[in-house]
Amino acid sequence: MIQIKDLHKSYHMGSNSLHVLKGINFTVEEGELVSIMGSSGSGKSTLLNIIGMLDEADKGSYTLDGVVIKDLNEKIAAKYRNQFLGFVFQSFNLINYKSALDNVSMPMYYQGLKRKERTDRAMHYLEKVGLADWHHHLPSELSGGQKQRVAIARALASEPKVLLADEPTGALDSTTSYEVMELIQQINDEGKTILIVTHEDDIAHMTKRIVNLKDGVIIKDENVNQVKAKAHV
Amino acid sequence: MFSIERWQEIFEALNKNRLRTFLTGLSVASGIFILVILLGFSKGIENGVRTQFEQDATNEISIWTNVTSKEYKGLNPGRRIQLTTESFDAVVNKYGDYLERKSPIYSLWGARVNYKNESGNYQVRGTNGDYQFIENADIGSGRFINESDIAENKKVVVIGNKVKKDLFKDEDPINKNVSIFDMPFKVIGVYFDPGGEREESTMFIPISTSQQVFNAGNDIRSMEFTSKMSDNFDEAVALSKSVSEAIEAQIKQMHIVAPDDTSAVRVWYTLEEAKKIYSLIDTISAVFWFVGIGTIIAGIVGVGNIMLIIVKERTKEIGIRKAIGAQPMSIVGMILQEAVFVTMFAGLFGLITGLALLEAVGPQIDSDFIKYPQVDFGIAITTVFLLVFAGALAGFVPAYRAAKIKPIVALREE
Numbered sequence: 083m084i085q086i087k088d089l090h091k092s093y094h095m096g097s098n099s100l101h102v103l104k105g106i107n108f109t110v111e112e113g114e115l116v117s118i119m120g121s122s123g124s125g126k127s128t129l130l131n132i133i134g135m136l137d138e139a140d141k142g143s144y145t146l147d148g149v150v151i152k153d154l155n156e157k158i159a160a161k162y163r164n165q166f167l168g169f170v171f172q173s174f175n176l177i178n179y180k181s182a183l184d185n186v187s188m189p190m191y192y193q194g195l196k197r198k199e200r201t202d203r204a205m206h207y208l209e210k211v212g213l214a215d216w217h218h219h220l221p222s223e224l225s226g227g228q229k230q231r232v233a234i235a236r237a238l239a240s241e242p243k244v245l246l247a248d249e250p251t252g253a254l255d256s257t258t259s260y261e262v263m264e265l266i267q268q269i270n271d272e273g274k275t276i277l278i279v280t281h282e283d284d285i286a287h288m289t290k291r292i293v294n295l296k297d298g299v300i301i302k303d304e305n306v307n308q309v310k311a312k313a314h315v
Numbered sequence: 316m317f318s319i320e321r322w323q324e325i326f327e328a329l330n331k332n333r334l335r336t337f338l339t340g341l342s343v344a345s346g347i348f349i350l351v352i353l354l355g356f357s358k359g360i361e362n363g364v365r366t367q368f369e370q371d372a373t374n375e376i377s378i379w380t381n382v383t384s385k386e387y388k389g390l391n392p393g394r395r396i397q398l399t400t401e402s403f404d405a406v407v408n409k410y411g412d413y414l415e416r417k418s419p420i421y422s423l424w425g426a427r428v429n430y431k432n433e434s435g436n437y438q439v440r441g442t443n444g445d446y447q448f449i450e451n452a453d454i455g456s457g458r459f460i461n462e463s464d465i466a467e468n469k470k471v472v473v474i475g476n477k478v479k480k481d482l483f484k485d486e487d488p489i490n491k492n493v494s495i496f497d498m499p500f501k502v503i504g505v506y507f508d509p510g511g512e513r514e515e516s517t518m519f520i521p522i523s524t525s526q527q528v529f530n531a532g533n534d535i536r537s538m539e540f541t542s543k544m545s546d547n548f549d550e551a552v553a554l555s556k557s558v559s560e561a562i563e564a565q566i567k568q569m570h571i572v573a574p575d576d577t578s579a580v581r582v583w584y585t586l587e588e589a590k591k592i593y594s595l596i597d598t599i600s601a602v603f604w605f606v607g608i609g610t611i612i613a614g615i616v617g618v619g620n621i622m623l624i625i626v627k628e629r630t631k632e633i634g635i636r637k638a639i640g641a642q643p644m645s646i647v648g649m650i651l652q653e654a655v656f657v658t659m660f661a662g663l664f665g666l667i668t669g670l671a672l673l674e675a676v677g678p679q680i681d682s683d684f685i686k687y688p689q690v691d692f693g694i695a696i697t698t699v700f701l702l703v704f705a706g707a708l709a710g711f712v713p714a715y716r717a718a719k720i721k722p723i724v725a726l727r728e729e
């Protein structure tokens with residue numbers, strides 16, 4: 083599903099140059115649930131942003147579902163994001179003046195779906211994350227865990243190939259974190275490819291594979307025995 | 316642009332941000348509203364002053380005499396100068412080419428006038444047919460004095476509308492006889508004057524008749540002319556001035572008055588007055604325009620500011636939208652469409668309220684100096700579009716820049 087070869091990325095701030103990714107080689111097959119770990123500054127978020135086409139690499143190749151992602155302009159990047167990817171952010175990033183239902187509908191608006199179909203599909207995904215009864219609530223009326231579940235529903239609504247989650251449990255307490263992880267595991271069990279960036283060990287062990295990053299290189303990449311989140315809830 | 320989905324999206328955003336929408340709208344609507352009111356009253360003042368001024372012909376020249384104040388050619392000061400029909404004819408002979416209307420006047424203040432049981436005191440003015448145009452008198456019924464009235468010393472009278480109302484009430488006065496100092500005069504016409512009642516309480520009789528019945532011989536009290544108008548206002552003023560001065564010199568010479576005697580022969584011409592008033596009107600409208608344009612600029616800056624804030628506030632939203640697949644241009648388009656819709660709606664609202672207020676209040680204004688305040692609709696509509704355009708432009712730059720920001724940067728913004 084994802085093939086990355088010799089990926090480099092530097093940030094320039096004035097005269098200082100920060101080499102964040104120093105040659106990443108990394109492959110993800112369909113249906114995997116991978117966590118990317120590392121301390122802050124290890125480059126894990128940068129890697130996720132490049133995979134998410136929110137950012138661009140300086141060097142190296144990146145293939146997503148057979149499509150070479152290269153020299154993207156904004157237009158094509160937007161199209162690919164809409165087509166291939168679903169995002170879940172640490173700070174949820176819901177639009178605060180739209181109801182849960184409208185937030186989930188939005189990716190489909192940009193896919194050009196009719197309102198009726200958008201609403202039906204959004205309701206379906208809200209049901210899936212267990213928030214059908216909350217569909218008319220604004221994000222401000224939802225708890226952190228509920229917001230993240232709305233965000234997951236939104237990420238799924240565009241029916242992406244890959245779900246990218248950047249510290250999805252970073253802003254949640256441990257009980258809520260496990261609930262969210264349970265949902266993510268459930269979605270993965272249905273066959274969706276999921277990448278999670280995290281720095282929490284217990285969260286990482288709820289995935290099937292852990293990739294450890296340090297100073298811009300992968301130091302460890304191993305399959306682990308998945309801990310089912312359900313046991314903790 | 317016309318997709319229903321897009322409009323639904325926009326109305327939702329506007330509806331969910333009512334205060335912001337309201338403030339944007341208010342700054343636009345009030346800008347246009349104030350401009351409309353200002354321009355309306357500027358026009359109203361212009362109309363009012365112009366009407367005030369149009370009571371009499373604007374190119375009028377009046378000449379009357381008084382006593383001399385200086386010794387001249389052995390003649391003592393304090394001598395009364397008397398104008399006569401001959402002096403009038405001499406002026407007409409010499410300067411007739413530059414004069415349009417010419418009229419000698421012999422008038423009596425406070426003549427006793429009776430009709431049946433009604434009576435009153437009015438000014439009786441002996442004059443000729445040209446005087447109708449000098450006074451700007453409109454004949455309501457009947458006719459004005461003509462040449463044959465003068466040639467035959469007819470005892471006929473043209474009365475003002477006020478005199479008619481006082482003496483005749485609802486009766487038709489034409490061909491009825493009124494008595495002036497117990498002498499019967501036949502009413503031949505009724506006139507109206509744009510100057511109102513004050514100017515409608517005079518009675519006109521033929522000059523020859525007035526000289527005869529009041530035993531004035533050839534004497535006249537004053538003479539009035541209008542100088543020829545030209546399209547160029549300054550030229551007209553110059554002509555009026557030079558003719559006035561020439562006539563003054565001629566009369567002084569005929570009646571043996573010192574050329575520098577300012578009290579014996581008085582000449583007054585309205586054009587110079589007119590020039591002052593028109594330049595005053597110009598100044599007033601310039602001031603109103605200045606204030607109006609200032610208001611519009613303030614409005615544009617206000618709208619621009621609000622747009623900047625809106626885009627700033629929505630940077631994160633823009634990032635989210637981009638992350639879930641929005642094209643940059645669709646975001647710019649959405650923000651612009653929203654901005655144009657709000658400014659246009661509010662601008663037209665301000666325009667219509669302003670026009671409605673002028674329409675409602677305008678006729679109620681009972682002032683001699685403000686009449687029919689109105690606005691050139693084209694100018695008003697142009698300003699609305701100008702404001703909309705400026706608002707769109709002010710919104711476009713930050714929206715474009717925001718859409719260019721990488722989603723990752725926009726999302727990081729808290």
